[in-house]
Amino acid sequence: MPIRTHRGRAAVYRRFWGWPLRSPKHLAAALVVVGAVATVVGFLLPEPPPSRNVAAGGRTTEYTLPPQRSAVVPTTKRPPTISVPQAGPTPTAPDPAGVAIVEKWGEAWVNHPVGADRQQWLNGLRPLTTDEFLTELSTVDPVNAGNVITGAPSAVSSTEGSMVVRLPSDIGVLNVTVNRTPAGWRVAQYDKEG
Numbered sequence: 001m002p003i004r005t006h007r008g009r010a011a012v013y014r015r016f017w018g019w020p021l022r023s024p025k026h027l028a029a030a031l032v033v034v035g036a037v038a039t040v041v042g043f044l045l046p047e048p049p050p051s052r053n054v055a056a057g058g059r060t061t062e063y064t065l066p067p068q069r070s071a072v073v074p075t076t077k078r079p080p081t082i083s084v085p086q087a088g089p090t091p092t093a094p095d096p097a098g099v100a101i102v103e104k105w106g107e108a109w110v111n112h113p114v115g116a117d118r119q120q121w122l123n124g125l126r127p128l129t130t131d132e133f134l135t136e137l138s139t140v141d142p143v144n145a146g147n148v149i150t151g152a153p154s155a156v157s158s159t160e161g162s163m164v165v166r167l168p169s170d171i172g173v174l175n176v177t178v179n180r181t182p183a184g185w186r187v188a189q190y191d192k193e194g
Contacts, residue, residue: 101185118142167190174193
């Protein structure tokens with residue numbers, strides 16, 4: 001029979017569920033009732049069948065849970081992606097123009113007369129260096145750049161768009177990377193050998 005009150009069905013439910021929270025006695029009574037119901041239900045449930053595994057010293061019981069249904073929605077499987085390594089750039093003969101740029105860059109690299117400031121040194125490197133690398137060079141102190149180039153530059157490796165050129169100096173051997181740009185060969189990086 002439907003509940004018909006002047007306050008509505010929700011008021012009746014609130015009153016029923018709110019009863020345990022009215023006082024500590026009500027809460028204790030509700031917990032005792034819930035505990036008793038859980039104990040009775042535990043005794044009434046059937047015991048799971050014993051496992052077929054028998055240990056040497058006695059019986060052991062293993063319980064297996066029934067498989068549960070997953071709430072995961074199946075997704076479409078994509079075929080596995082096979083990545084094939086791409087071949088690197090094809091080695092080519094060194095371009096003499098790139099080696100000449102490294103030689104000019106080396107002369108500008110060691111050209112920092114006493115009293116010259118960093119900006120003057122960078123202006124000497126600017127026509128031979130990429131803009132990105134020039135920004136990195138702005139953090140280099142010209143005093144640490146060395147004073148003299150001690151040998152001729154020689155190409156270590158070369159591709160169509162890039163070369164690594166070995167440049168000996170009084171501070172050690174520099175491996176200078178030059179890249180082909182629309183403006184011609186420009187120095188893009190250097191590393192000091194060991």
